[in-house]
Amino acid sequence: MTHYIEGTGWRTGVLVDSSPSTETAPALMPTHGEYPIYDAELYDAMMADTERNWRFRDALEKYAHDRIVLDIGTGSELFWARESLRSGARHVFAMEAMEGSFGAASQALSGLPDGHRVTLLHGESTGLAIEPKAEVCVAEILGSLPSAEGAAAVFADAKQRHLTSDAVIIPDLCLTRAAAVNFADLFAGRAPAFSGAALPQLQRLFEWNGGPFDVRLRVVNPAQEAIISDSAQVERLEFNGDLQVEQETNARLTMTRPGTVDGVLTWLVMRCLPDQEPLDALQGRTNWASIYLPLFDNGIPVEAGDVLNLTFRSVLSNDGVHPDYHLSGELHTARGVYRARHFSPHRSRTVHNHPIYQSLFPK
The missing domain is CATH 3.40.50.150 (Vaccinia Virus protein VP39)
Structure with a gap:
């Protein structure tokens, strides 16, 4: 079902899943942690x-x-x-x-x-x-995409100006992991659409931005069977060590079974003490969710053993705190090699830059 939200000078449709849901069912929301839209x-x-x-x-x-x-x-x-x-x-x-x-x-x-x-x-x-x-x-x-709220830049500044030379930062370490998926498969048979609870968040996001944009897609309770590759670390934030404000990582994702791939799912792994059991947001019951990032316009068929070579790069946006993300992928299959790129800025006025966004925000 399409709902419409609007503000000064803008109006957009939002595809909403109106079917009954449960607390453990997959749900689609926009990211919110990196934006000033918090409520009670x-x-x-x-x-x-x-x-x-x-x-x-x-x-x-x-x-x-x-x-x-x-x-x-x-x-x-x-x-x-x-x-x-x-x-x-x-x-x-x-x-x-x-x-x-x-x-x-x-x-x-x-x-x-x-x-x-x-x-x-x-x-x-x-x-x-x-x-x-x-x-x-x-x-x-x-954030659900760990560095999205500006943790690297904020903690780097704190180390330089606010903290003693031997100060301890909590949390200690945070990783971003990624795996190959097909977007539709993340919803366990339901057609991909925003949860009804997403509407007020989208309203506040678009008002802050001055209009609609292709928000990062936060998937709560993603279907585990949608993951068709092994996973790899694509970002490492060592808050008490060598903290990199901007990063570029090359990762190799190997398919573990047949399916189709159109993007990657990313999630947080975090610990607050060096010897502490890490929190894995994909496995644990936590407020952090997973973030889907599209790559290919359509699902590419894959078999076990096919490889997606992924480059994940974070670069500070114009505000000097929140990162923009650049992804590029090269998928090697028996049918050929497929290449794609995706840009996920912190703030923009870009809409409908991928078929998934065209579906989620119908005109």
């Missing part, structure tokens, strides 16, 4: 993410006691600032850029018994300053 529902989902939260808490319990902590993107509830206090932090600098979230955080702070140990700052961390420097930095600024 999105914050609540993150605070209820037990798979994420116990890992962050374990790290805070190890590192925060009697130390100065910097919480970047503290949110409306000062979530990690409060958890830092519970872990014994001497003082917390909490930063929040979104106006509405900062106002709510100010109210929450006024009700904290130990709120005098928190300094709440309004603005982007890359434009603020603190004194003294922090000994621990905690920030959940990882």
Whole structure:
């Protein structure tokens, strides 16, 4: 079913799946973490993410006691600032850029018994300053496509300006993994279409952008049988090591069974302590989902043993924080070699740049 949303100077159709759904069924949403569109529902989902939260808490319990902590993107509830206090932090600098979230955080702070140990700052961390420097930095600024929220640039700036030379960053490590898929197969027999819950998010995204654009496609509960290759690491964010703000990775994906391929599915693997069990967003029950990135205009038939050589490149966008992504693929099959490219910018006015987007946003 096609729904229409509109704003000043724009109007677009959105293909919506109106059939009954369940909590574990595949669902299509736009990405949201890299955009200033958070509301209470999105914050609540993150605070209820037990798979994420116990890992962050374990790290805070190890590192925060009697130390100065910097919480970047503290949110409306000062979530990690409060958890830092519970872990014994001497003082917390909490930063929040979104106006509405900062106002709510100010109210929450006024009700904290130990709120005098928190300094709440309004603005982007890359434009603020603190004194003294922090000994621990905690920030959940990882997207379903892990680097999309600007974690590499934000933490690199924090290391240079906000943190002591021996400071610890939480999380410790985050990887992006990718595998070959066919988009339609991700929905376990249902026709690909946005969930009804996507409409308000798309409305806010397009209003922020000044009009529609080809949003990154967030697939919740993707059908595991849609993955027809092995997986490979395409991005590595070592927050306590050699942190690369821009990266290029070449990966080889080998098909494990027959099927068709039109793009790749990417997902997050994250740990907060070096010896901690990693969280794998494809396997765990977490608020992080998977991101589908299209390559080929149509599904290419493949057999077991066929190879997709994938190049995944992240380059900082014009804002100097959020990355744009460049993908190129070369699929080797018995029928021939197929090449394709895809550009996924943080912000654009490009619409209908791939047949999948033409279907999802009918004119």
